[in-house]
Amino acid sequence: MKQSEIKELSVAELQDKLSETKKSYSxxxxxxxxxxxxxxxxxxxxxxxxxxxxxxxxxxxLQ
Structure with a gap:
């Protein structure tokens, strides 16, 4: 996933994507x-x- 794609996501989408990616990694x-x-x-x-x-x-x- 590219940084430009990540910047377009909302906070809720980021959290969902992060949990999915962590599960995939494990x-x-x-x-x-x-x-x-x-x-x-x-x-x-x-x-x-x-x-x-x-x-x-x-x-x-932080913003």
């Missing part, structure tokens, strides 16, 4: 622990998406 981590993923770079990209969403939420709360 599922990927579990799957990777059991057997290696075909594309382990997925973990990095999902983790960075979580960080982008959390950063945007924090930035909006």
């Amino acid at each position: 599922d990927l981590k579990m799957a990777h622990a059991i057997s290696p993923l075909d594309n382990p770079i997925q973990l990095r990209s999902v983790r960075r998406d979580v960080a982008r969403l959390a950063t945007e939420l924090t930035k909006r709360e």
